[in-house]
Amino acid sequence: MSSAVSSATPVLEVESLSVSYGSTPVVADVSFHLRAGEKLAIVGESGSGKSTLTSAVLGLLPAKARVAGSIMLAGEQVLGATEKSMRALRGRVVAYVPQDPMSNLDPVLRVGWQVEEAGGAHPSRGTGTPRSRAIAAMKRAGLSDADERFRSFPHELSGGMRQRALIAMGMINAPRVLIADEPTSALDVTVQRIILDNLDELVAESGTAVLLVTHDLGLAAERADRVLVMHQGRLVEEGRSRDVLVAPQATYTRALVAAAPATRAGSNSPEADDSRPVALALSHLSKVYPARGHGRRRTPPIHALDDVSLTIRRGQTLAVVGESGSGKSTAAKIALKLLAPTSGRVEFESTDVTALQGRELRTFRRKVQPIFQDPYSSLDPMFSVEQIIEEPLRAFGLGDVRRRRARARELLDLVRLPASILDSAPSELSGGQRQRVAIARALAPEPEVIVCDEPVSALDVLVQANVLDVLRQIQGELGVAYLFISHDLGVVEQIAHEVAVMAGGRVVERGSTRDVFARPQAPYTRQLLDAVPGRALLKERQSADDRCSSVS
Amino acid sequence: MHPIANRLIQAAVVFFGTSLLVFLAVFALPGDPLGSLAGDADLTDTVRKNLEERYHLDQPVLVQYGLYVWGLLQGDLGTTVTGEDVANIFANAWPITVQLALTAWIIELVAGIALGATAALRPGGIFDRIATSVTIVTLAVPTFVLAFFAQQVLGLQLGLFPVAGASAGWPVAFVLPAACIAALGIGPIARLTRTSVLQTINADFVRTARSRGITPQRLYVRHVMRNALVPVVTYLGLDLGALMGGAVLVEGIFNLPGVGRALFTAVNTQQGSVVVGIVTAGVFVVLVANVLVDLLHRILDPRISHV
Numbered sequence: 001m002s003s004a005v006s007s008a009t010p011v012l013e014v015e016s017l018s019v020s021y022g023s024t025p026v027v028a029d030v031s032f033h034l035r036a037g038e039k040l041a042i043v044g045e046s047g048s049g050k051s052t053l054t055s056a057v058l059g060l061l062p063a064k065a066r067v068a069g070s071i072m073l074a075g076e077q078v079l080g081a082t083e084k085s086m087r088a089l090r091g092r093v094v095a096y097v098p099q100d101p102m103s104n105l106d107p108v109l110r111v112g113w114q115v116e117e118a119g120g121a122h123p124s125r126g127t128g129t130p131r132s133r134a135i136a137a138m139k140r141a142g143l144s145d146a147d148e149r150f151r152s153f154p155h156e157l158s159g160g161m162r163q164r165a166l167i168a169m170g171m172i173n174a175p176r177v178l179i180a181d182e183p184t185s186a187l188d189v190t191v192q193r194i195i196l197d198n199l200d201e202l203v204a205e206s207g208t209a210v211l212l213v214t215h216d217l218g219l220a221a222e223r224a225d226r227v228l229v230m231h232q233g234r235l236v237e238e239g240r241s242r243d244v245l246v247a248p249q250a251t252y253t254r255a256l257v258a259a260a261p262a263t264r265a266g267s268n269s270p271e272a273d274d275s276r277p278v279a280l281a282l283s284h285l286s287k288v289y290p291a292r293g294h295g296r297r298r299t300p301p302i303h304a305l306d307d308v309s310l311t312i313r314r315g316q317t318l319a320v321v322g323e324s325g326s327g328k329s330t331a332a333k334i335a336l337k338l339l340a341p342t343s344g345r346v347e348f349e350s351t352d353v354t355a356l357q358g359r360e361l362r363t364f365r366r367k368v369q370p371i372f373q374d375p376y377s378s379l380d381p382m383f384s385v386e387q388i389i390e391e392p393l394r395a396f397g398l399g400d401v402r403r404r405r406a407r408a409r410e411l412l413d414l415v416r417l418p419a420s421i422l423d424s425a426p427s428e429l430s431g432g433q434r435q436r437v438a439i440a441r442a443l444a445p446e447p448e449v450i451v452c453d454e455p456v457s458a459l460d461v462l463v464q465a466n467v468l469d470v471l472r473q474i475q476g477e478l479g480v481a482y483l484f485i486s487h488d489l490g491v492v493e494q495i496a497h498e499v500a501v502m503a504g505g506r507v508v509e510r511g512s513t514r515d516v517f518a519r520p521q522a523p524y525t526r527q528l529l530d531a532v533p534g535r536a537l538l539k540e541r542q543s544a545d546d547r548c549s550s551v552s
Numbered sequence: 553m554h555p556i557a558n559r560l561i562q563a564a565v566v567f568f569g570t571s572l573l574v575f576l577a578v579f580a581l582p583g584d585p586l587g588s589l590a591g592d593a594d595l596t597d598t599v600r601k602n603l604e605e606r607y608h609l610d611q612p613v614l615v616q617y618g619l620y621v622w623g624l625l626q627g628d629l630g631t632t633v634t635g636e637d638v639a640n641i642f643a644n645a646w647p648i649t650v651q652l653a654l655t656a657w658i659i660e661l662v663a664g665i666a667l668g669a670t671a672a673l674r675p676g677g678i679f680d681r682i683a684t685s686v687t688i689v690t691l692a693v694p695t696f697v698l699a700f701f702a703q704q705v706l707g708l709q710l711g712l713f714p715v716a717g718a719s720a721g722w723p724v725a726f727v728l729p730a731a732c733i734a735a736l737g738i739g740p741i742a743r744l745t746r747t748s749v750l751q752t753i754n755a756d757f758v759r760t761a762r763s764r765g766i767t768p769q770r771l772y773v774r775h776v777m778r779n780a781l782v783p784v785v786t787y788l789g790l791d792l793g794a795l796m797g798g799a800v801l802v803e804g805i806f807n808l809p810g811v812g813r814a815l816f817t818a819v820n821t822q823q824g825s826v827v828v829g830i831v832t833a834g835v836f837v838v839l840v841a842n843v844l845v846d847l848l849h850r851i852l853d854p855r856i857s858h859v
Binding site: 058060083087088089090091092095096098100103104105106107108109114117118121122153155166169170 | 755756757758759760761762763764765766767768770774775778779782852853854855
């Protein structure tokens with residue numbers, strides 16, 4: 001491929017594209033070019049219009065969408081094209097790698113068969129039998145045991161393997177443009193890194209241009225040549241990745257960069273204080289799930305937790321970090337006494353709670369409250385905000401009707417929500433508002449410890465920063481302790497006094513947050529830190545900021 | 553334990569459990585089978601004692617059940633008090649009912665899925681609305697009303713189908729009664745298929761498959777229908793039992809000499825072993841159908857074998 005010429009030709013030209021549903025504009029006057037072999041990232045939060053934009057390029061907008069402008073794909077107009085001519089483009093000129101590897105594979109068909117089908121849509125694009133083409137594509141996408149995996153069903157593969165299969169389907173016809181829509185946001189950082197490295201190699205080989213859609217500015221900057229920032233349907237900033245990250249121009253981009261966990265963190269993580277009394281202590285916990293299945297399908301017993309000890313001090317935050325399967329959520333469930341450990345003790349204020357029953361158990365439940373990951377499923381959709389917050393008060397028989405109502409207002413104030421939403425239903429609230437309602441509910445019975453299981457990972461970056469601020473401020477005012485479960489090191493660095501890194505059911509490193517992040521001891525911790533996208537770039541920017549502020 | 557072995561053991565427990573219940577129910581019925589058999593004739597004590605011994609009527613019910621099951625395992629279905637071999641009654645009656653129920657099953661399967669799948673192509677369209685109204689009507693009309701109506705109009709007045717009896721053979725004699733039984737099932741199957749297809753058609757994996765340039769026909773058949781039929785198959789399996797029930801009713805109206813009629817006669821003349829035999833055989837058919845549906849389910853949805 002003659003690079004000098006081809007790199008100048010745009011393969012995708014979007015001119016003043018607008019998309020609206022009814023009277024609501026979702027994408028407004030967006031223009032950009034993608035040149036052959038180039039990597040362009042579109043960054044935005046949920047609702048910014050980035051997904052609508054990709055649907056428009058693929059010609060997959062719903063019939064009720066009103067579209068204006070122009071989208072040229074390798075010289076052909078996409079808007080108003082017939083389904084038949086679009087079909088000729090899809091897979092061959094433009095391909096798509098979707099976000100969620102769980103829902104984007106047909107659950108009842110073999111994975112290899114689905115890759116073969118993707119290849120079969122454009123049989124002229126390769127040589128060999130359909131099956132050998134499919135296996136080769138799977139191997140290139142990093143499924144080294146593709147011959148065996150060919151006959152697997154999607155549910156038999158891990159998330160990372162499914163994502164590789166989706167990449168194989170997208171890349172099998174060597175498309176001119178690949179749209180990768182949050183291709184790794186459902187995966188652990190270390191897996192994410194391997195898969196993106198592999199994707200980079202693949203597109204370099206075939207000269208495919210990539211449109212990377214992501215909410216993660218760090219990831220965009222690390223993987224793309226240029227970055228477009230979208231906000232409320234408009235392009236607010238465009239530039240070389242490094243420039244956008246290190247010297248953002250638009251107000252919105254500046255807020256985004258400032259809120260990125262890797263930027264906010266660092267020297268400002270709170271200082272651990274060993275002298276504080278212990279609120280909740282988990283000692284030598286093990287959890288073993290017995291073997292299941294028969295014959296070839298028999299699975300060995302799973303050691304979800306293996307001799308794990310954690311200590312949460314009053315008014316402080318202990319973060320437990322790890323990837324999926326590390327056992328961090330199992331530890332959280334045991335701490336909440338929602339799950340019984342196979343062996344080990346949970347001590348709350350120096351009493352063993354593993355055997356508690358009746359009244360004593362209820363007291364424990366009152367003092368140790370949960371906040372869950374997904375604010376969309378953890379609030380009863382039939383309750384009003386007031387009912388949600390008052391429910392624990394009613395359950396523990398605290399106060400009368402008037403006092404409970406007053407307490408609900410007070411709690412809303414504490415999480416910085418207006419009292420006017422007391423009668424709203426959860427469906428009327430945004431994700432961030434919902435999570436703050438969940439925090440208010442957890443605080444209602446005046447707990448000593450709150451177990452937060454990934455409390456901000458379902459939220460956008462700016463909202464994340466806001467919710468973390470609320471959590472920190474509440475800790476300062478009420479002296480509540482947090483057991484904070486997270487996979488996101490940046491978030492942990494901002495909020496935790498102490499941190500424990502978990503892998504394979506064991507604690508591989510523990511210590512004060514400052515020590516662990518500045519001088520990680522375990523190789524796994526280092527690997528985890530290195531895999532955070534854009535961390536190096538953002539750190540660089542931060543130190544540049546620090547220099548500026550120290551000069552002025 | 554292997555899930556399929558588990559399923560078979562469950563089936564065996566259900567089989568013996570229900571047969572015992574039916575046995576107890578029948579023998580708990582008031583009445584005197586020997587008396588009603590003798591009619592006006594005098595039954596001397598020695599004859600009665602003889603007969604009681606022969607049919608084990610002097611034994612406790614549980615022992616009778618044990619003897620019955622023992623016979624069953626050896627392929628002996630027992631004899632009626634009139635000396636007729638129960639196996640004989642079965643051999644004549646069961647094929648009629650099985651033909652009837654299977655015909656009904658095929659009608660509701662084909663009509664229901666076709667109706668639902670077509671309606672889902674254009675939700676809210678004219679076909680969808682007509683199909684929805686039709687299914688509500690079929691749900692609202694009781695089977696026997698429909699059966700009498702069909703018999704009167706299509707059989708008697710238009711002469712399109714035989715009015716009664718099985719003498720015309722399959723399929724002519726069976727289509728009309730089978731359609732009457734199937735009518736009740738078409739509605740739910742069409743509804744279920746429609747909902748299931750609409751859910752699947754909006755699934756992420758369908759959209760993603762579309763983004764690969766796969767043709768709409770292939771998309772609909774290989775991806776959408778294949779996934780959407782999983783719950784429909786479950787329903788079809790469960791419905792087989794209801795169809796047998798419907799068959800018993802409709803056999804009476806169309807005068808088909810199937811198990812429905814045999815059962816009716818047997819209950820009236822208190823021939824316990826026939827009643828028990830018919831009902832247990834019915835239970836057996838439904839159980840086998842359910843095991844088969846389970847196996848089909850596993851093939852249709854590979855995720856299930858791991859549950």
